[in-house]
Amino acid sequence: MPESEPVTAFSSLLTPAGRRLLEQVCALPEGDPLAAATRARAAAEEAAAAGPGGLGAPPADAAAAALSQARLRARARAKFGERAARMFFTPGGLEQATRIEAARYRAAGFAAALPAGTEVADLCCGIGADTLALAEAGMRVRAVDADPLTAAVAAANIEALGLADRARAEAGTTGPGSVPPGRYGAVFCDPARRGARGRVFDPDAYSPPWGVVEELARAAPAACVKAAPGIPHERIGGARAEWVSVDGEVKEAALWFGALADGPARRAVLLRSGSAEPPAVLDGGAEERPAPVGGVRRYLYEPDGAVVRSHLVAEAAEPLDGVLLDPRIAYIASDRLVDTPFCSAYEVHEAMPFSLKRLRAAVRARRAGTVTIKKRGSAVDVERLRRDLRPSGPESVVVVLTRIGERPFSLLCSEVSATQRT
Numbered sequence: 001m002p003e004s005e006p007v008t009a010f011s012s013l014l015t016p017a018g019r020r021l022l023e024q025v026c027a028l029p030e031g032d033p034l035a036a037a038t039r040a041r042a043a044a045e046e047a048a049a050a051g052p053g054g055l056g057a058p059p060a061d062a063a064a065a066a067l068s069q070a071r072l073r074a075r076a077r078a079k080f081g082e083r084a085a086r087m088f089f090t091p092g093g094l095e096q097a098t099r100i101e102a103a104r105y106r107a108a109g110f111a112a113a114l115p116a117g118t119e120v121a122d123l124c125c126g127i128g129a130d131t132l133a134l135a136e137a138g139m140r141v142r143a144v145d146a147d148p149l150t151a152a153v154a155a156a157n158i159e160a161l162g163l164a165d166r167a168r169a170e171a172g173t174t175g176p177g178s179v180p181p182g183r184y185g186a187v188f189c190d191p192a193r194r195g196a197r198g199r200v201f202d203p204d205a206y207s208p209p210w211g212v213v214e215e216l217a218r219a220a221p222a223a224c225v226k227a228a229p230g231i232p233h234e235r236i237g238g239a240r241a242e243w244v245s246v247d248g249e250v251k252e253a254a255l256w257f258g259a260l261a262d263g264p265a266r267r268a269v270l271l272r273s274g275s276a277e278p279p280a281v282l283d284g285g286a287e288e289r290p291a292p293v294g295g296v297r298r299y300l301y302e303p304d305g306a307v308v309r310s311h312l313v314a315e316a317a318e319p320l321d322g323v324l325l326d327p328r329i330a331y332i333a334s335d336r337l338v339d340t341p342f343c344s345a346y347e348v349h350e351a352m353p354f355s356l357k358r359l360r361a362a363v364r365a366r367r368a369g370t371v372t373i374k375k376r377g378s379a380v381d382v383e384r385l386r387r388d389l390r391p392s393g394p395e396s397v398v399v400v401l402t403r404i405g406e407r408p409f410s411l412l413c414s415e416v417s418a419t420q421r422t
Helices: 004-012 016-026 033-048 059-086 091-096 100-113 129-136 148-160 210-219 305-309 313-320 356-365 382-389
Strands: 119-123 140-145 167-171 186-189 222-227 240-246 249-258 266-271 280-284 299-303 323-326 329-334 343-353 368-375 395-404 407-415
Touching: 004 059, 004 148, 016 033, 016 059, 033 059, 059 091, 059 100, 091 148, 100 129, 100 186, 100 222, 100 240, 100 249, 100 266, 119 129, 129 140, 129 148, 129 167, 140 148, 148 167, 186 210, 210 222, 210 249, 240 305, 249 305, 266 305, 280 313, 299 305, 299 313, 305 313, 313 323, 313 329, 323 395, 329 395, 343 356, 356 368, 356 382, 356 395, 356 407, 368 382, 382 395
Parallel strands: 119 140, 119 186, 140 167, 186 222, 240 266, 368 395
Antiparallel strands: 222 249, 240 249, 266 280, 299 329, 299 343, 323 329, 343 407, 395 407
16 A cells, blocks of 8 residues: 555545544444444445545555554543543554653653743654643643544644644654754654564664654754663663653653753653542652662562663662562562551461462461452463462462572462551
């Protein structure tokens, strides 16, 4: 298919007839894809037959584009909430798009450090999630993406959310020669981290590669770069670094440069979807601190992934009077029950060197039919272990698999509720 055809099919949805078509398709009942496709095709043919001012694309292409948008909007509610019903997406763009909570948190960082109206270049803008947040925070944004369809989708989102006076999106390359970073008050870059085979973990395989991204960021007066949360610390190169989790799942790392680099060298940021509360923030210095090591205690704390990725486990353990079970594994033991946003808490009922026979007997003794298995530093196959335990009964138990020294251990625990921790 010629490169222009996907853009033409998508653009047909932005015409008055296309908007009506999309509204009809989004209202179709779920569960019967064939019936939906048939009705979408019929609606597209009816719109095309209306004459001048119709779709501007073949009915089959417009119907397919409308069906794709309807499916993507349904999926996008998890990231964008109710505004997903007004937005447009591509499959890859939705997969990599920043969640609304993280985009707004980051945009607030721009707004706090830079004058209102600062012009920001959003490079590799995708479907425009960060562009929208930056514009809503008072920045003026020029958004660029190498893929013409993705850039068209970003432009449509800017228009759909009423931000055309503060942002624009266009297709273009993003190297230092094509977008001179010195022309802008700030740069934001979210390099593509997905290829034909799925996610890309090597920063040098990002698009653009990490070296190009870093060059862009360091040449700008202020910059922020979004990276995968697993980026090696040695690749950070002195930038201020934040690891962000949403609802307990670590989503990204953000590296801040230039006028945006003031603040703690490392930070864990914990966000909650749909919450008006400020994020929980844990700060650390440039030098990593070791945490003390000790044995099993009454409570076990599991740090949030952002805390672990930012190497701030020692900082999380300190207010708990906590120790690590093993210096290489991020499980914290303590005799104190402390209300902390940075860790989940479990009460330890039994600890033993790992043995399937002993563990099965312990689970049976607790009459546990529901078993939650967590592990760090263990090679045990969780699903196979769940089958082998043959749990039965009305109670529930949390089994934690880990290593203490060179020995595999299992701990039988119960989760401590928020009420118990207050």
